[in-house]
Amino acid sequence: MSLDKSVATFEEAVSDIPDGASIMIGGFGGAGGMPHRLMVALVAQGARELTIIGNTAGIAAPTGFGWPDGETPIDHAILIENGQIAKVIASFPVSGSVSRPNAFELAFQRGEIELEVVPQGTLAERIRAGGAGIPAFYTPTGAGTDLGVGKESRVFDGRETVLELGMRADFALIRAHKSDPIGNLIYSGTSRSFNMPMATAADVTIAEVDEIVEPGGIDAERVDTPSIYVDRVVARNSGE
């Protein structure tokens, strides 16, 4: 990689994602913090048999979770409806409403998509560990539950824990507020969420930002994701 990581278009940014890739998709679940344009580009690009890793599997359409009234949600559902997803790893895969299933739940009930449910904090920590070179860690979360079944268990200080593995992906599609050309990122508010840990844990991290500012345009004290973690940045306001 060179130090200028800006890419002109969303299409170009995702062009080399192959069939079968594992892809982390940032955000918490709402309209903020999610790489919508990269997802739209990935639908157009058409890679299939993908594994997607995220907090949700696209929950906004049925309930409007985190979306302003009147706006049409765009999220993982567009990839699922396009038949590109083989497996989902998520903490919050389905709609909050039993009566209003999301695209994932319908596909899951039809047996088309595999699911791994991971507690939200364990998911975040597994991703952080994947980025930090920690192959595995013990956590009390999930011990003694169905999500702890099949995992090694061990007692520390009288408390049961389970062994969880660090998680990495081939690509991370993340959403930040601003970038400089070398990939220092800042976020806005609760948009940090899964974007920050995911940025560290993929072979190729692609950031969708509102704006790429000039070199030095981001205060060193304010950087949320240091440039070392970022491979490509693409701006919503670019001249495409």
Next chain:
Amino acid sequence: MSLDKSVATFEEAVSDIPDGASIMIGGFGGAGGMPHRLMVALVAQGARELTIIGNTAGIAAPTGFGWPDGETPIDHAILIENGQIAKVIASFPVSGSVSRPNAFELAFQRGEIELEVVPQGTLAERIRAGGAGIPAFYTPTGAGTDLGVGKESRVFDGRETVLELGMRADFALIRAHKSDPIGNLIYSGTSRSFNMPMATAADVTIAEVDEIVEPGGIDAERVDTPSIYVDRVVARNSGE
């Protein structure tokens, strides 16, 4: 605790540290990022048989590490010379110069202080784990070396790792640039170092800051250490 965490004096801030306490002391090693005034207050307070955890055990006096020319270094050495320290846990305990030993090395060679050497990244990660409720993790660092002896070892993806335990302390003495009254902290430059993880991993975290600003005086986007981790703040510019 109430939400106003400001304390008037350094003396008051450390007054309840008992003999035998474990204390994390922040900073990397130089003049920046170290809670000098809290250390001076702790010398006056006089608690003994302390275990101190830090990147160094006070290395500045012999070599000037990280100190401007002409200034007299103040660091862990003042606690060691006052006979208050029973044990040191550090990655960089002695001076970089064999011929100019620091106070710790002299005390260690006299058999007065116990030492646990921990690789710097493992120390930082153990402290982060202690603050994050992770009782233990595996790391490749130290495997196959003297510092891995006696630790459980395990192979992940063909790579030998050792099991390391999360670390906590009774108190953390840290140094930040500014605080608001509820304890949101921001740091300056490389002063983040061990201060940030240590803030999360002690029963009582005490921050020495340049200034306590008015409520709301720290931008929510810029907070480095969220207030949840901080119990007391004391300012260098307070009216004492």
Next chain:
Amino acid sequence: MSMPNDPAPRLEREIIAMRVAKEFQDGDVVNLGIGIPTLCSDFVPPGVQLMYHSESGVLNCGPLAEEGKGDVDLINAGGQFLKPVRGMSFFDSAEAFAMIRGRHIDITVLGSLQVSATGDMANWFLPSRGVGNVGGAMDLAVGAKCVIAAMEHNDRTGASKILQECTYPLTSQGCVSLIVTDIAVFNVDKRGLELVEVAPGWLPENISDVTDAEFEIASDVKEFELL
């Protein structure tokens, strides 16, 4: 919901929230789940200042934003828009859960599908659906220093949500220390349940009639204490 043999009305969700809020101490860091727990913030006792944590990545957050004034980058864990307040801080999901798992949250209030006599909680998976959202529930249940279950006593079919053993998949074992329902308050520990308060017009035997778990009755059992 009410049942045919109820001796008196069941309490409103707001009253449950009001009772829970009595547990908050000045300076507590609190995480409120979706539903009844969210209502607790409306009933914080005078003189008690809390620091609210949300696993969406915001601390010391404030009330909901006014209708139509939401910022997509300021949401709570339920996807609702929050009003910006001074003293907030933002952080990523790994940090949000480091706070939870690392025991930095004093109290979490969670709704639940079931709670067992020894404080097991089951609130993430409804077997009839076959798929569920675990979200942050397991982390909160194991991580918070105090877990309060705030829920209706019986489900829509009248079945007791307090059981000798949970029948739904667990969220965490033995995590709940207080249950507040629309008719009763129980202390919970490993030895079992202790009924400490009842809704007006309810007697301990009425509670027993609609509860599929054994419980002790506190010697000083009283009516719901809201002040």
Next chain:
Amino acid sequence: MSMPNDPAPRLEREIIAMRVAKEFQDGDVVNLGIGIPTLCSDFVPPGVQLMYHSESGVLNCGPLAEEGKGDVDLINAGGQFLKPVRGMSFFDSAEAFAMIRGRHIDITVLGSLQVSATGDMANWFLPSRGVGNVGGAMDLAVGAKCVIAAMEHNDRTGASKILQECTYPLTSQGCVSLIVTDIAVFNVDKRGLELVEVAPGWLPENISDVTDAEFEIASDVKEFELL
């Protein structure tokens, strides 16, 4: 240092650094240890842009500050003051080492007390002192994608710092992939050492005379390549 039977002068520290710097590729993230490694930044080939990482908690950091203009909050891992440059970012020690351990550093250049024929490194503990600073050495040795040892070939007593097996406590096993000394360059892998370059006036047999490890000699062994 030189030894009595040297066939030609040993190279200056700057030349060692210059040779190491040839390994840097455009865009590499580089962490330079204290001593000879630090000098490498003066000899980066034209057209090659690097991102420097320091475990003191700064990325994309610049050169040393001018004498007397240091900021105590902008230091490198050796405690030296750095000049502020645009594009820097700051972070804490846990993050600094997440970067290292997580394989985000392309190349680290480290000084060493000893390196073995299979790339074991021993650079943190001098047995005669009885206590040592491990600092970030073990993390860098296991975490960086490429570890280059830059050092003098023999110590002050003339002893070979390249050994069949290290006699000092190890920093990491099998981590070194290139050794650059003041008289030779070796490729290193699990099978052993391969001599690929020699200092002007030195022959492979001269290198052998001052090296306590076996090595293969590359078929195209050449003089130090600096351009």
